[in-house]
Amino acid sequence: MIYRETGQFKDNYIDDQALFPIAQDRYVIYAVLFATFVVVPMIANEYWINAILLPFLIYSLAALGLNILTGYCGQVSLGTGGFMAVGAFSIYKMMVAFPEIGFIPLVIISGLITAAVGTLFGLPSLRIKGFYLAVATLAAQFFLVWLFNKVGWFVNYNATGMITSPPMTLFGVLITGPSAPPVAKYLLCATIVAICALAAKNLARGRLGRNWMAIRDMDIAAELIGVRPLVAKLSAFAVSSFYIGMAGALYFAVWLGSAEPTEAFDINQSFLVLFMIIIGGLGSVLGSFLGAAFLVMFPILLKNIMVDGFGTNTALAAHIEIMTIGALIIAFLIVEPHGLARLWRIAKEKLRLWPFPY
Amino acid sequence: MTIDSLSSEVLLRVDNISLAFGSVQALDGVSFDIRKGEIRAIIGPNGAGKSSMLNVINGFYHPQQGTITYKGETRKQMRPYQAASQGIARTFQNIALFKSMSTLDNIMTGRNLKMKTNLFWQALHIGPARQEELENREAAERIIDFLDIQAIRKKQVGKLPYGLQKRVELGRALAAEPDLLLLDEPMAGMNSEEKEDMSRFIIDVNMEFGTTIALIEHDMRVVMDLSDRVVVLDYGRQLADGLPHEIQSDKKVIEAYLGVSHD
């Protein structure tokens, strides 16, 4: 009886097209936003923020980006790690060279740079489809990592090959480096992610989103009704890379603090984000968050249970973790290939009728 | 439409179109025209090249020979975007709807060419983007009204029954407000009631909006009832071209469809 829509009539298109037409959904979102921006900063401790919330937010952003490209537009990409690297190195070079430009503009600019690179590597998608495109994106992945490794200019000729984030402040508060207050980092990331999620939802329900989905579902028919594949696919690559680039910038500058290209941005990163959108749900903003939450929290949970609970040694725990993630992927794909988002939607459908069975 | 009220202005003409896939000759020297405001039927046995002809008009296939003249401009081949932006819309033999999207969204994709706001405004969803979305939503709703599919507007089209999917596909084509509408077997797989509905829609589109229609159809009664002129294809070649009753009694056409009797 709680989740009833009856009585909620829409008498104009504006209301009908609102992001959350059902009132109960709106209340949930307000509650979530309240919890995110008011409750969590008050009660969360440093460990939670650094180990769980920050990676969750940053990976959600990357997952949103990849979902736009692969989930909405249907272009498979295995280059996420490489693009995150572009974002990270962009912001690194700029932080060192132009620290006067504020942190947030720098994040946005790194996103734009990554968008340009992503669009370039997305050009093959006009000729190549499906698996073949996935392999082409691997070219981007391996090339970019090699580039950042080999070309000393990117790491400012640091012999270790690592980049470290210089201290930057935002509104007078430190937000990079180990002495920055975790709450500040958290609020920064939460704000960026919230705005980006809103933008993604808006794009998805507008003309561009429809064109993306049209290309995904049947690109020939889409072309024949006047959707230009060039514009649609490249815009998907551009927006996606923008998000992923920003995620990479935040990943390095705010969360890790320092990074080495072959470790932090390798192919496993690409797979991780891909798993997130598969488990979370392709073509779903909510799915991106659910998938990121799952794949950030699950290994930590597992490690805690195994190492602290059963006393397994960490190497063995790592192996078991890899196996379990693999097994979970398979299990998810068998049970619900459309991911957690679909499970959520089914739950909501059941809720609409509750307590009646049908 | 009576013959007198037909305008004699030619909207589309194909001249000597030949199309081959490797060694398979799909079309061989086909020429005919379509006059503005008429309903032109293209008929012929299976594999005659009818769909290929529509694909050539759309720009999906590029003929090796021949020209296409549309709205006065002659070309060797069409490009899909060109065809769409100059007012050619179509439905497909095997439904080509965007299966994961709703009815409303599918029809809205048909409005794509009428919408222009850029990415930035869309991300914010205020001002021009919002306004445009509303205007086109109204246009889409008019089509939904016309086709009587209000009840399924939010349903995912992949889950709709076949007949309704065909109707939604027609809606998507109409959303573009086309000058030339290409219908590839719109009645296929329908029962007689559904066929009557679809026929009514086609006639309405032609009479109310003045849309020129090219129609591939197998049901002869429908062809005779609806069309102003008919062209017959067989094995990629043109067999006959004329008024419905002329075609009906044309010997070559009868042979092609029913075969020749050997006495």
Place this chain on the structure above:
Amino acid sequence: MIFFIEVVLSGLMAGVMYSLVALGFVLIFKASGVFNFAQGVMALFAALTLVGFMDNFGMPIWLAIAGTIAVMVALAWAIERLMLRHLVNQEPIILFMATIGLAYVLEGLGDILWGSDVKLLDIGIPQGASDWMLDSFDIYVEKLEVFAAVTAAIMVTVLAVFFQKTNVGRALRAVADDHQAALSVGISLRTIWVVVWSVSGIVALVAGIMWGSKSGVQFSLSLIALKALPVLILGGFTSIPGAIIGGMIIGVGEKVAEVYLGPMVGGAIENWFAYMLALAFLLFRPQGLFGEIIIERV
């Protein structure tokens, strides 16, 4: 000049090694339409098991090989039962994702069962330079690589005959085309899949043996799988001869680029050259050298 020939030969040999892995991919893709990302890990797993049997259980070589083959068949059976059966007729991307999951499972399992340190694999394949080549032509050629090339050639011939001429081969091709259609004419998908994945497992074992003998059995073996992708792009996903030729082109291309272009840009071009080469090919011929041209119909 001699140096160039050596580089090319070395590239060809490396290419044959890639082809061995690519062959496993092609088999599975041809017969089940699945792009088995786990192929490289399967090669690693097979090699690990072989070494494990020989070192930990002290089995003689032939017994160990037979044992490993049995393990790979059992693995194929398990994969069919637990994974493939439940994913009939899903979209290719879903199947692909599942095989990535499988790769992770096998990787973890291999590490847990046999340990993750580098192991030496020696089953008596002749090692070292071919004295005859050195003496006659002054060219350095590894005997091991020649052995691998010959083995690959034999396998390819056997497999090609198998696919074209036998009933099972025809059934396999039917399954690759359309799962449901194959089911509807009474082909037992399950048996076919177990057969194919077993054969692929054996191919993986051979690849694992060759690679393992050459550079030791270690994790980097599974990364070869990623290298096999450009091979498949060039050769087409469904062509057995294509896998061989694609492998050789990639092998030679990589080696030549590394030796002649590498020094100009700091080396390690091998990391990405194969992919760029494949990408360039795709732009001109989206279906690869031997792949089938897909005519899209509307």
